[in-house]
Amino acid sequence: MSDQYEALFARYDTDGDGQLTETEVTAAVASLFPAAEVDDLSGLVKALFAEYDTDLDGLLSVTEFVPLAENLPELGTEA
Structure with missing residues (x-):
């Protein structure tokens, strides 16, 4: 998993x-x-x-977040 996505996840x-x-x-x-x-x-x-919470626990783990970030790259552009 990319450090970029982990850092983005940590920011949010x-x-x-x-x-x-x-x-x-x-x-x-x-x-x-x-x-x-x-x-x-x-x-x-x-x-x-509904799309990315694959284990249906009402939370997004970093593993679930990565596909979201890949499909919505604008999330990484916010300063």
Whole structure:
């Protein structure tokens, strides 16, 4: 696994527990669309979890996050 993706995951894992919550993913996606309302992103985040949360635990592990980051490279462009 790429150090780039691990570093990106760590940036969004704000509580450092090794899992991304819907709140953390919403914040990450919101950084791509600063004018968007967070509530407006809830459907998008739920769809991302439906596709990438392969163990259905309601969290994204770094292993689950990598395909998401590969398919949404804009996540890595936020400063």
